[in-house]
Amino acid sequence: MPELIAKSALHGQAPKVALGTTLSEGVVEKMVSVAPYPGRGAAVDAVLGALGLRFPAAGEAVAAGDVRLIWVGRGMAFLLGADAPAGLAEHAALTDQADGWAVLRIAGPVAVDALMRPFPVDLRAAAFPVGKVARVPLNHMQAVLCRTGEDAFEIMVFRSMARTAWHEIAEAMDVLEARARAS
Amino acid sequence: MRINCPLCGTRDRREFYYYGAEDYLDRPAPEAPAQAWDDYLHNRDNPAGVTRDLWYHDLGCSSWLVVTRNTVTHEILAVEAVADRKGGAA
Numbered sequence: 001m002p003e004l005i006a007k008s009a010l011h012g013q014a015p016k017v018a019l020g021t022t023l024s025e026g027v028v029e030k031m032v033s034v035a036p037y038p039g040r041g042a043a044v045d046a047v048l049g050a051l052g053l054r055f056p057a058a059g060e061a062v063a064a065g066d067v068r069l070i071w072v073g074r075g076m077a078f079l080l081g082a083d084a085p086a087g088l089a090e091h092a093a094l095t096d097q098a099d100g101w102a103v104l105r106i107a108g109p110v111a112v113d114a115l116m117r118p119f120p121v122d123l124r125a126a127a128f129p130v131g132k133v134a135r136v137p138l139n140h141m142q143a144v145l146c147r148t149g150e151d152a153f154e155i156m157v158f159r160s161m162a163r164t165a166w167h168e169i170a171e172a173m174d175v176l177e178a179r180a181r182a183s
Numbered sequence: 184m185r186i187n188c189p190l191c192g193t194r195d196r197r198e199f200y201y202y203g204a205e206d207y208l209d210r211p212a213p214e215a216p217a218q219a220w221d222d223y224l225h226n227r228d229n230p231a232g233v234t235r236d237l238w239y240h241d242l243g244c245s246s247w248l249v250v251t252r253n254t255v256t257h258e259i260l261a262v263e264a265v266a267d268r269k270g271g272a273a
């Protein structure tokens with residue numbers, strides 16, 4: 001079989017900076033969905049425990065070093081940064097998702113303001129603390145939104161939506177920048 | 184109109200897909216009489232007031248929900264995940 005050239009969804013896209021806030025493409029080399037079979041919660045946690053992880057509760061992300069497990073919906077989480085541990089396939093449906101999603105990162109002082117335009121959720125720290133994850137639409141796109149730091153978020157969308165997602169967030173940053181300049 | 188998803192919290196109604204009456208949860212046995220299948224597939228009440236129907240959180244967590252709502256006031260009275268009902272799938 002020929003060797004294909006792997007390219008990320010936003011290959012070649014330069015980061016965008018506005019008001020000290022940077023939008024950039026994130027790279028996820030390993031992403032596996034984990035959907036425990038009915039009644040196997042304890043067995044799944046036992047296997048994940050070897051990585052220092054457990055299956056996340058709704059809206060939660062758990063991490064052990066660079067390996068993360070983030071909730072992405074009813075009965076499903078994404079394992080990021082590692083292959084599925086041995087034995088997990090006996091207790092959960094595992095599907096490689098790495099080619100199916102695009103990851104965007106935004107970090108900086110206006111990240112919250114920019115994201116609260118296209119995402120219809122309260123992203124203030126009290127309502128959406130570091131480590132929180134939500135399935136929430138980015139305008140009309142299905143998305144996963146994760147707060148990775150005080151001023152930092154990770155956004156996942158289906159790969160085919162990557163440029164639209166970039167456009168929506170970049171536009172929100174432009175509006176904030178124009179408003180700051182006018183005031 | 185907002186629906187309080189048990190997993191996601193209160194979200195705009197546009198995040199949800201409307202499926203139909205709660206009756207779809209009570210599928211008759213294969214050998215049930217024709218009348219039971221007729222009721223299941225076709226016959227629906229159309230109340231001016233409280234009704235219960237199925238919604239899917241398709242821009243959210245992918246939960247199927249039973250929503251109790253008032254068709255006159257548009258008030259959402261209760262939301263319950265189908266999976267959390269007794270006998271529901273995990």
Ligand SMILES: [Zn+2]
Binds near residue numbers: 188189191243245
């Ligand atoms: Zn939900």
